[in-house]
Amino acid sequence: MASPILPGTGLGSGLQIGEIVTALVNADKSAKQTQITNLTKTNTLKISGVGSLKSALTAFQTALTNLGSKTNTAFAGFTATSGTPSILGATSDNTAVAGTYSVVVNNLATSSKVASASFAGGATSAIPSGTLKISQNGTDYNVTIPASATLQSTRDAINTAQASNGISANIVTDSNGASRLVISSTKTGSGSDLKVSGIAGLVIDGTQPMGTNPPASSSGAVNGVATDASLTIDGLAVTSKSNTVTGAVSGLTLNLASVSPGTPPAAATVTVATNTTGLQTSIQSFVDSYNTLMKTINTLSKATQDADGKLTVSAAFTGDSMPRSLISDIRSVLTAPGAGGPLAVLSQLGVMTDRNTGNLAFDTTAFGKTMATNGMSGQVQQFFNGTDATNGLLARMGKAITPYVQTGGLLDQRNTGLQNMSKNLSDQQAALDLRVTNLTATLTAKYNAMDLLVGQMKATGNNITSFFNTLNAQKSNN
Structure with a gap:
């Protein structure tokens, strides 16, 4: 905060009032200002x-x-490398053993996909209300179908209720405008086939393949039923519910991507080596x-x-x-x-x-x-x-x-305390600046009043001196 403008030399006293006030204010301010500045x-x-x-x-x-x-540990004790990444990938953990393995992928694990009988009215076909039950691996997943439902709203209800269980639905419409509800699962492996019941027109037995060019009234598994992955490792037959094969070789995980090509099928070589x-x-x-x-x-x-x-x-x-x-x-x-x-x-x-x-x-x-x-x-x-x-x-x-x-x-706690201290110091500086302004104004007023009084006393003294000088002059003339 700026200090008030100080007069220079007192007109009555001749004192350097501005310098005197500044020196007194600085003497009063110095210790506290030094403390605030250092803190x-x-x-x-x-x-x-x-x-x-x-x-x-x-x-x-x-x-x-x-x-x-x-997912990509920097401290992998071993590195597993597939000679044919398009067929399979490989990763290893700390229990792996260095070596090479010959792998042939006969078929991949597949998931269940089923379709309902067709609805001539397309996606807007009316669906009866009730509870749609989707069964898989002995577990039932229920979906509530409200009144006035359509094939499309039924699809949406399935997706909303069962997305977290890896079950989804969609509608496939043929060139004649007839639509089927198609339900898919992300779970792979034999025995994971879907079955749907509970709503008329949406009863599906996923263990029964539909085949190609199915009649409108047929329902069942699309592209065949769910199957296990089948492969050989060094000639030994291995099956897996998933295309991620673990446990077949200690410390090694095989990620199957496609079936081995050729007749007989060409083997992919997996190499496990120490990662020094x-x-x-x-x-x-x-x-x-x-x-x-x-x-x-x-x-x-x-x-x-x-x-x-x-x-x-x-x-x-x-x-x-x-x-x-x-x-x-x-x-x-x-x-x-x-x-x-x-x-x-x-x-x-x-x-x-x-x-x-x-x-x-x-x-x-x-x-x-x-x-x-x-x-x-x-x-x-x-x-x-x-x-x-x-x-x-x-x-x-x-x-x-x-x-x-x-x-x-x-x-964070330390920073909060320091920020509070910063605010406190800012408040102290503002208070000190206000004190300096007030003290400067007070001292300036006092010294100006003194200067005025001194000026008045000088004027009186000058008048008295002038009076006596006049008397002395008159006496001399007489």
Whole structure:
């Protein structure tokens, strides 16, 4: 807030009134202004520090999430490769064993699709009200059909009620305008055929194929009944309810895409190999992400010297216990035993903590020696990803930093307190500015009043002096 304009030299007294008032006001303001300025600078630095630390932790958390992805894990102990991806894909877990497998896909698993008898009136054909029952694998799914329903509204009712169960419906209309209700399921495998009952005109036995060019009155399975997938692995016959085949080969999942071509059918070769190179790259990524976080924490905590090397400049968290607690929580995860098995701690993989910097260092030579042990690649995957969703290193590390970065967590709480302090300091500054304005006005008024009085006294004195000078002059003349 601006101070009022001060007069320069007092006309009556000759004093530098503006300078006197400014000096008195500054003397009164100085201590409090210094306090507010210093606290504001420190508080602003801390707000910035909280933001920087949260960003660093969020980036580290994202790195952990990416490394621990279940769909494309960075710590796969083995890599499974299909020689013919158009026929099948392959993935492996930490229980896999290196080797090659010859796979022939005889047929894919299919799902049930059934059609009703045709309705000459098309999609607007009237459907009786009641409860439509769709049965599959011994489970009944009921759909309420209200009064005044049509074939189209019945389709919509099925989709609304049964979408979560993988059951959907649509209408197919032929060139003559006759329509059939077609109901499909996402469940594959023999025995998953749909049966529909409960509403006249919509009774369908999905175990009976309709065949080609069916009469208008016929209903049943479209394109045949649901079947299991059939394949051979190294000549051994395997069936599966799904086109995702698990358990046939330990640690290996086959994703069937199409039937093997040719007569006899050509086999696809699946190769499972240890993923030593990929694991080394992923461990280095983990180490780099960890060290980046530690660098940020240290930068925000360690005091530095000014340009002249004389004064110590505090960082945002200098002397603050939060970074120490955070580092302690993170390092406790690094030293805690893993998810079980022969691989228990990071040091067995050549990852050590530098005692001077606190950073991690990765000795790839030591890692190579460890990986020479049979089965160790699967143990690395288990160590980082765990045997469940909680006991892997990545999950435990993520849990350790969650209290700091989560919404309403420790950093959010700290930021709220600092923002409140910022508002309080702003209020204090406004109050001080108002005090300065008022004090300046008060002192200026007092000194101006004094100057006026002094001027009046000088005028009186001058009058008296002039009077006596006149008397003396008259006496001299007489």
